[in-house]
Amino acid sequence: MLIHTLLLVITIAICLHAYFRYCNGGTLLHKLKGPPGIFLFGNILDIFITPEEIFTTQIRWRKTYGDIFKLHGLHYRAVYLYKPEYIEVVLSSTRYIQKGMPYTFLYPWLGEGLLTSAGEKWQHRRKLLTPAFHFLILKKFFVTFCERSQELMKTIERETDNDKTELFPLLSKSTLSIMCETSMGTTPQEDIETLTNKYFKPVHTLSSVIIYRITRLWLYTEFLFRFSKVFKMQNIALKSLNNFTTQIIQYRRKSRNDMPVPVAFGEESSDVYGKKAKLAMLDMLLDEEKNGRIDEKGIREEVDTFMFEGHDTTATALCFVIMSLANEQEIQDKAREEMLDIFGDSQRTPTIEDLSKMKYLECCIKESLRLYPSVHFMARLLTEDVKVDDNIIPANTICNFNVFDIHRNPDVFPDPEVFIPERFLPENCANRHPYAYIPFSAGPRNCIGQKFAMMELKTVISSLLRKFHMKAITKPEDLVFMPDLVLRTRDPVYVKFCKRTDVN
Template sequence: MYLEIFAILLTTLFVWDYLRHRRHNRMYAAAGIRGPRSYPFVGTAPTLFKESPKTVFSLQSRLMAQYGKNVKMQMIGESGFTTADPKMIEAIMSSQQTIQKNNLYGLLVNWLGDGLLISKGKKWFRRRKIITPAFHFKILEDFVEVFDQQSAIMAQQLYDRADGKTVINMFPVACLCALDIITETAMGVKVNAQLQPQFPYVQSVTTASTMLAERFMNPLQRVDGIMKLLYPKLFAKLNDSVKTMHNFTDSVITERRDLLQKSIAENADANAALFNEVGQKRRMALLDVLLQSTIDGAPLSNEDIREEVDTFMFEGHDTTTSSIAFTCYLLARHPEVQARVFQEVCDVLGDDKSAPVNMQLLGELKYLECVIKESLRLYPSVPLIGRHITHDIVLDGKLIPAKSDVILFIYHAQRDPEYFSEPDKFLPERFSMERKGEIHPFAYTPFSAGPRNCIGQKFAMLEMKSTISKLIRHFELLPLGQEVELVMNVILRSSTGINCGLKPRVY
């Protein structure tokens, strides 16, 4: 009797699973989107999860070679496809109908709430409109001073290891510098991460970022209930880190709001809060913009503001860290490119290592910008982007069914030989003014594109140019240490570190 009941249940589950995916399978077949064998309940998961994060890049390359640039995938409870086709990426990124993020981004909700990265619909549109003024060039001009000061601290901290023989993993070095920059520009406070890496907020950001990266790759950690059951200590550690970050952010918001309201009460002028005790203009931060913003005449709550500040913290330090580290790695291994960057830096900034930079000078570092863009092509900080298709829609001439999850493989699209000659070579000249217009705009999308593009890309480029030019003024970068072994993650990383050596410059 029990065997009969079990057989009936099993048969029912098989039928349910078949019917659930039947429409998707038919529509993908009609669209010419194929993929690896799918099994009942688990879909194509066995094909994916037998690979380690280190080999996901090569797995995707093999699947594309077999099935094309659009590859059908079916996971537990999900149907969709991956794409590295710039034409399909253009159709998805350009449409207002395909801007919803997929459910993997739900892993970030505990930390970021429903901020700009995750939110959708009217809330996303309103928040985007509010935050855009924070990146006005006049505010960015003030931020450059922070970039310069913090990168100078980074350079000084590196001299102890700059003997031309010591291998330095640039990722943690750049991470602390980027964290100092983002806390000061987002919240208007100094945490001195480079000088005090044990500061609780700094440790919590590092812990949460690392653990979220692990959750992204480990299916057993993706559901809170399962993670809490199987990894109770890790789950508790993550929650403690998030609580520490939220408490710190809340305290900063409260203090800043009190200051603003006090100044308004005393001076009847909100702008007065942006001046310090001696009458000098206080540097604007993202937090100041949010505190003075309203929706339908009502100010944002502290929770609303925390969502956006935390989002800016998350998006603005690991991504920049990755690109700075990989650019240093490439410069160390291409001395001819490094020599040209150094010459440009000397020509534009002079030979005084301590001389401050400004926005105009950074704008004149044209070749360095080409170098950074080419580094982002080879090693995009965000190697993939997830979207959710909410209703049937035609994309690149293909009818895609509703409730489809799509993964855009930015990493593979940016190495497509159809769009980039010698795609695996480091050739900054691809981005020179003389070759402007040669690159398909959706074959190269390290900052995403379309309505959901990265709102802070100008900020990021200025920060990278400031930081890397500072390193180049102080040090010669040397090809020391292991080569990178890329790991698929929320942010592109290397399991072997992102290594180089340093030697003080002699002018």
């Protein structure tokens, strides 16, 4: 009986292997280069490694197998694209906007919000939310950027007595406050410890659960995942985040009942940087709910999506810009000189027009986003065969884009590991392929909030340069990166803040 069972299992395994290997998709995928796989299970064991190893292994595979390579295991297929011309084929088309694994792991948290949805639902949400990031709306939020930046400067001033300051916790509270007050129309009253417990810790827990699932193919199946140790961790974190989101929505509903909500593109306030005509994204969603164009679940999906994407990615970007300027003293001095040209010795509040003059600072931010893209990895689920150069990627394949590695292409960026802001001067990037640099993605699914993010980054960094000198503690060679929903490092990132002696 045991022999018969064993023979049956072997026969089934051989049949499955033959099907996965010689079906149309398997045959097409086999023509691509990639790390060798084992019988039936392909590359499953290749990704059953630590987060640090996953990060470096992807880069090693690209160096070994070139601009396009494959991974496979059972019925799962994945292809990595590296060359800008290859990337453009997928990201520029409205035919390839669907997201599969690992985005499906986000459904319990973000549902089918703008980040994870596809098809008509994505198109509807994108059209609905785009006005919330119109320049006229961003102008009305600018006062919040300035106020929160000044609060951050006061916090940093207290840090100048310390030998070093850990950046991410400091910055993430500020970006979360900005996101709450602008797009959500609320002001968090909690202190940093409360916010950490209610939001930051659960987010990091969910991120670790998702990475854990990605490296264990058997947990891709929801049934098996429910029996794993991390499923309970996920549920506890989700409960905390759901409570946080509910609090934000309820607070805004009450505020709307207490005072009238301005119309998005109504009359301009006499004070163009004032708060009178400010419209929150959440207000727009609540108005659409009244009109029957979105329900309570849809509002929660978008609030969760934008609370995460709006604060975490920006905090990460700020962290690496500050670290980079601290390590490049000449570049920091040049950026500081630009602030003196714009503001002189004045400590006046910046204006929108001042931000537009910060050309060199913008180059510094873009170069930091090249080296350290907050969204370091993207993927698309191909629902049809796609021709890329002389290769055909079969339908039902996950197409991966390792943005971190794409931005280090020496054919596009000579000396790719070196921080050189001048790469982004107009004369130096005019002929660069548009899909060689994609920190905010590209094509129809590009980041809806990239202007919001750049305005926030410029406001905070320019305030820092005017008041403080930054000295390096953590160096680029110290960084050990880990895969996460945003770019993370194994160890904290530190700098030393010093008061500028030429500032009154």
